[in-house]
Amino acid sequence: MFVDSHAHLDDPRFDSDRDAMLQRAWDAGVRKILTIGNGSGPDEMGCGIPIAESHDWIYASVGVHPHDAAKVEERHYSKIEQLARHPKVLAIGETGLDFYYDNSPREAQREVFRRQLELANALQLPVIIHTRDADAETEEILKQVRPQRGVIHCFTSGDKLADFALGIGFYISFSGIVTFPSAKALAEVARRIPSDRILLETDCPYLAPVPHRGKRNEPGFVADTTRFVAELRGVTPDALAAQASANFDRVFPPKTS
Numbered sequence: 001m002f003v004d005s006h007a008h009l010d011d012p013r014f015d016s017d018r019d020a021m022l023q024r025a026w027d028a029g030v031r032k033i034l035t036i037g038n039g040s041g042p043d044e045m046g047c048g049i050p051i052a053e054s055h056d057w058i059y060a061s062v063g064v065h066p067h068d069a070a071k072v073e074e075r076h077y078s079k080i081e082q083l084a085r086h087p088k089v090l091a092i093g094e095t096g097l098d099f100y101y102d103n104s105p106r107e108a109q110r111e112v113f114r115r116q117l118e119l120a121n122a123l124q125l126p127v128i129i130h131t132r133d134a135d136a137e138t139e140e141i142l143k144q145v146r147p148q149r150g151v152i153h154c155f156t157s158g159d160k161l162a163d164f165a166l167g168i169g170f171y172i173s174f175s176g177i178v179t180f181p182s183a184k185a186l187a188e189v190a191r192r193i194p195s196d197r198i199l200l201e202t203d204c205p206y207l208a209p210v211p212h213r214g215k216r217n218e219p220g221f222v223a224d225t226t227r228f229v230a231e232l233r234g235v236t237p238d239a240l241a242a243q244a245s246a247n248f249d250r251v252f253p254p255k256t257s
């Protein structure tokens, strides 16, 4: 059984075939998906909830992507708090810093990241962190506002951030990027990190793994990334999938009602 720890199922690219796409994921052996509640900005943070409500194997997060940090108003933090009480919402995020695209001013990104980390701690929920070209500052902010639990998603950072994340008890999630022939250093991180900290994701509709590279990505393709990383680590795909699933349940425990 495979787990897709990070998917954007609300994306308009799935509007024409969302049900068929989810059926393909199920048929490929995917038994859990976390759909990310960013939407196209802070007014759409609830976008994953209706999908999670209509599928018992799908869960949601809520939060503001660093790209949208400039759009955040004070009322959005209370909105996060309110949506996070939903029984299927298991995490805050994705949030973080993206100094590659710089779609929002860096000062806004830092502030919105910090505020969401504080909220996650107050709500006792894990955080999903997006970081690109911002390893040092991500580490700095995580040292200042130490989250209780969390994941660095779509990990593409260096060894230093990997070791820091592992040191504070975080999980590291690999997307299809790890299957790209150019991603040798990343493959080495995926090979060496402890088995009780690894997660696998698609980040669909982006970043389809080999052999689907360049196409629209979807949750069923997490099977390809799992097989690739299992090979790197010298374990069977089933063993890695079981481990990733147990890790998912530890970092994103279901809410007991």
Ligand SMILES: [Zn+2]
Pocket: 094, 130, 131, 153, 154
């Ligand atoms: Zn991301």
Ligand SMILES: [Zn+2]
Pocket: 006, 008, 036, 094, 203
């Ligand atoms: Zn994402």
